[in-house]
Amino acid sequence: DIQMTQSPSSLSAYVGDRVTITCRASQNIINYLNWYQQKPGKAPKLLIYAASSLQSGVPSRFSGGGSGTDFTLTIGDLQPEDFATYYCQQSYNTPRTFGQGTKVEIK
């Protein structure tokens, strides 16, 4: 199985901050990397697919980058509704493993 490791596990930030979350794969996954946002009690929501493609309807303050084994999710100008847990997921092969999650909290 491909292991996905996110960092940090949690972070505190102010509204308006720029935040970056990192996801590292245990092997080369090219650009087969998705990012999801999950709020408490809700289903995950797709933000970014194929490492850097913004899902329709997702605000442009969300951006993704990287290739190979190292990827980033950046939230520019953090908004109150962005406080949530974020997960990366590799779609290179099965099982389609997720990172352990990064919780973004209000400072």
Place this chain on the structure above:
Amino acid sequence: EVQLVQSGAEVKQPGESLRISCKGSGYSFTSYWINWVRQMPGKGLEWMGTIDPSDSYTIYSPSFQGHVAISADKSISTAYLQWSSLKASDTAMYFCARRRPVDGSVYYDYWGQGTLVTVSS
């Protein structure tokens, strides 16, 4: 409008069997694979497996192979996740999600609302 609607919360005893469902609407059900994802209380997301509703071909995560069964009935646009003998450790929220292929990769663009399964004596 694309929707995945899951069956309601379940409370079961250890050793009981259970089948939960995920009904798709607003799209061609046989054109997109359905995936199942587990989330244990306070924990992260775990990919369990996937099914092609057109022919019921399934792929399981090794972590779940033999513990659950995934099936689908394309005549009623519904996928299922089934246990023959539940354990307390099966207590979790279970999500179904639609797989969309793109340029050789895939992502999950629509999700069900989740089904909470509680196993307790």
